[in-house]
Amino acid sequence: xxxxxxxxxxxxxxxxxxxxxxxxxxxxxxxxxxxxxxxxxxxxxxxxxxxxxxxxxxxxxxxxxxxxxxxxxxxxxxxxxxxxxxxxxxxxxxxxxxxxxxxxxxxxxxxxxxxxxxxxxxxxxxxxxxxxxxxxxxxxxxxxxxxxxxxxxxxxxxxxxxxxxxxxxxxxxxxxxxxxxxxxxxxxxxxxxxxxxxxxxxxxxxxxxxxxxxxxxxxxxxxxxxxxxxxxxxxxxxxxxxxxxxxxxxxxxxxxxxxxxxxxxxxxxxxxxxxxxxxxxxxxxxxxxxxxxxxxxxxxxxxxxxxxxxxxxxxxxxxxxxxxxxxxxxxxxxxxxxxxxxxxxxxxxxxxxxxxxxxxxxxxx
Numbered sequence: 574x575x576x577x578x579x580x581x582x583x584x585x586x587x588x589x590x591x592x593x594x595x596x597x598x599x600x601x602x603x604x605x606x607x608x609x610x611x612x613x614x615x616x617x618x619x620x621x622x623x624x625x626x627x628x629x630x631x632x633x634x635x636x637x638x639x640x641x642x643x644x645x646x647x648x649x650x651x652x653x654x655x656x657x658x659x660x661x662x663x664x665x666x667x668x669x670x671x672x673x674x675x676x677x678x679x680x681x682x683x684x685x686x687x688x689x690x691x692x693x694x695x696x697x698x699x700x701x702x703x704x705x706x707x708x709x710x711x712x713x714x715x716x717x718x719x720x721x722x723x724x725x726x727x728x729x730x731x732x733x734x735x736x737x738x739x740x741x742x743x744x745x746x747x748x749x750x751x752x753x754x755x756x757x758x759x760x761x762x763x764x765x766x767x768x769x770x771x772x773x774x775x776x777x778x779x780x781x782x783x784x785x786x787x788x789x790x791x792x793x794x795x796x797x798x799x800x801x802x803x804x805x806x807x808x809x810x811x812x813x814x815x816x817x818x819x820x821x822x823x824x825x826x827x828x829x830x831x832x833x834x835x836x837x838x839x840x841x842x843x844x845x846x847x848x849x850x851x852x853x854x855x856x857x858x859x860x861x862x863x864x865x866x867x868x869x870x871x872x873x874x875x876x877x878x879x880x881x882x883x884x885x886x887x888x889x890x891x892x893x894x895x896x897x898x899x900x901x902x903x904x905x906x907x908x909x910x911x912x913x914x915x916x917x918x919x920x921x922x923x924x925x926x927x928x929x930x931x932x933x934x935x936x937x938x
Contacts, residue, residue, distance in 0.1 A: 576612055576651075576763050577651050579763060579764070580610065580612060580651040580652065580763075581651065583610045583765065584610075584651075587608070589608050589609060589610045590608075590609050590610070590653045590654070590713060590714050590715075591609070591610045591611075591612055591651060591652045591653050592604060592609050592610065592611050592612070592652060592653065592654050592655070592656050592682075592713075593612050593613075593614050593649045593652035593654070593655050593656070594611045594612065594613050594614065594655075594656040594658070595613075595614055595640065595655070595656065595657050595658060595660070595664050595667070595668075596613065596614075596615060596636070596658070596660055596664070596796070596797070596820070596821065597658065597660050597796075597820050597821065597824075597825070597850075597852055598658055598660070598686060598825070598844075598847070598850075598852070598853070599611075599656060599658045599684050600684070600703060600706065600840055601730060601766075602723065602726045602727045602729075602730050602840060603703070603706065603707060603710065603718065603723070603726070603840070604710065605726040605729065605730065605766050606718055606719070606722040606723040606725070606726035606727075607710055607711065607714040607716060607718055607722075608714060608716065609710065609713070609714050610763075610765060611656070611763075612649075612652060612762070612763040613762035613763065614640055614643070614649060615636065615762070615797050615799065615821065616635065616636050616639040616640060616643070616799065616912045617639060617640075617643055617648075617912075618639070618799040618800060618801075618912040618913065618914055619639075619912070619913070619914035620914070621638065621639050621642040621643075622639070622642050622643045622646045622648050623642040623643065623645050623646030623648075624642070625641055625642045625645035625646065625674065625675065626638045626639065626641065626642035628641060628645075628670075628674045629641055629667075632883050633663050633883060634663055634881050634882065634883045634884050634885075635881060635882065635883075635911040635912040636664075636796075636797070636881055636884075636912060637663045637664060637666075637667050639912055640667060641667060641670075641671060641674060641675055644671055644675040644676075644677055645674065645675040645676055652679070653679060653680070653713070654679050654680040654681065654682060654713060655668075655671065655677060655679070655680070655681050655682070656681075656682045656683075656684065657681065657682070657683050657684070658683075658684045658685075658686065659683070659684065659685040659686060660852045660886075661852055661884075661885065661886050662885070663885075665683075668681060668683055680709075680713055682706065682709055682710070682713070684702060684706050685702055686699065686702065686844060686853070687699060687844075688853060688854035689853075689854050689855070689856075690845070690855070690856060690859075691845040695845070696841055696842075696845075699841045699844050700837070700838075700841050703837060703840060703841065704837075720836065723835070723836065723837065724835040724836065726766075727835040727836075727839065727840065728835050729766050729767065729770065730766060731827075731830075731835075732770060733761070733766060733769060733770050733773060734826050734827055734828075736770065736773040736774060736776075736777050737758070737773065737822075737826050738826050738828050739777060739780070740754070740758075740773070740776060740777060740780075741816070741817060741823065741826065742870065743780050744786065744813075744814070744815055744816075744871065745784050745785065745786040745790070745813075745815060745871075745872075746780050746781050746782065746783070746784060746785055746786075747776065747779060747780055747785060747786070748779055748781070748785040749776065749779065750804070750808050750813075751804035751805075751807060751808055751813055751814050752801070752802075752804040752805055752808070754776070754814075755798060755801065755804055755814075755822070756801075757772050757773065757776055758773075758822055759798075759801075759821070759822070760772060761773075762821075786813045786815070788808065788811045788812045788813045789811055789812040789813070789874060789875070789928050789931050789932050789935065790812070790813060790815030790816075790871060790872050790873045790874055791807070791812050791813070791814060791815060791816075791873050791874070791875050791876065791877055791928075791931070792814075792815065792816040792817075792818060792864070792867055792868055792871065792873040792875070792876045792877070793814050793816070793817060793818065793819065793876075793877050793879055794818035794819065794864070794876065794877070794878050794879065794894075795818075795819050795820070795878060795879035795880050795881070795887065795908075796819065796820045796821065796852075796880065796881050796884055796887055797819060797820065797821040797881070798819055798821065798822070798879065799881075799910065799912050799913070800910065800912075800913050800914055800915050800916050802915050802916055803879065803908075803916055803920075803924070806916055806920075806921050806924050806925070807924060807928070810924055810925045810928040810929075811928055811932065812928045812931070815871040815872060815873040816867040816868065816870070816871035816873045817867075818848075818863075818864060818867060819879075820850055820851075820852060820887075823848065823867075824847065824848045824849075824850045825847070826848070827843055827846050827847055827848075829846065830842065830843060830846050831843075831845065831846045848863055849863050851886040851887045851889060851890045852886045852887075854886075857890055857893045860890060860893075860894070861893065861894065861897045864876070864894065864897075865901075868903065874903075874904070874931050874934065874935050875903065875904040875905070875906070875927065875928075875930075875931035875934075876898055876903060876904070876905050876906070877905075877906045877908060877924075877927070878891060878894065878895075878905065878906070878907050878908065879908045879910065880907075880908070880909050880910075881909075881910065881911065881912060882909050882910065882911045891907070895907075904927065904930060904931050904934060906923065906924070906927040908920060908923070908924075
């Protein structure tokens, strides 16, 4: 079932409103508690779905350019509204022009999260932003946010995080290839959370005690794994994703929380318990430490930095990451894509050569 058909089913069967959400971080627990279906808009990938892509400068990332063209071409008309987190200046700018350039006439919501580390002022800011968003979404969804419903939603999403964390930690014991795994992980971008949890739990049951992945273990980092066929080419070259630092996947998994309660205060604390991310202006040193931890836990022998062209937040972090990995003698491959529908020939060749190089390093060690 494609996303449009799924939205129709959710709206017809459960009478839920649907909200199209731009990446990356937003309080999904609140939407779940208010019975609002969130459908994430990552571009979409592939050729721009309409001529309106030309309304945005060519040096703006493809995610934003494709999103504007897709909205203007009525690609998200099944949704009842749009939510724009303040991920970067480009997405925030898109929020201000989409009504005019994209012809969008339904409600538009903004969620601004603070940049940087935990501070008392930052916690107050998050609290006020969440409160303002709740008030708008209550009117949009036609119901009030009940503490009991919020508690249930928070606990549901924490269970999803826990299963994802288990799959991440024990990846090499999971028999599914990377394409199968990531297709399931990314279905959480639009599935109702309870359905997504069921799919993840089905994967978890396949975890065994014997190593199921015998290829070259790699750490992949970036914003979103597009084009998705990158996993097919990695596996064909003899590698597998042992550790994930994609903002769309791994950076949204909170392993250890500051507040184990399930209320609005704990949602505020969760914002500062999330893994470091360039779009949150996290301290680069904390991100380097986090990558070191992922390498240690997963046994990954090389790193692929897979970035979207012109993604300024991510590009700011890359020089420090590059220097850090060079000092540790960890092989690094830089891949830059533009949300294509499939990997180009030169990209495939570079992946194959990199895997071969890492394998030779591993054999010589």
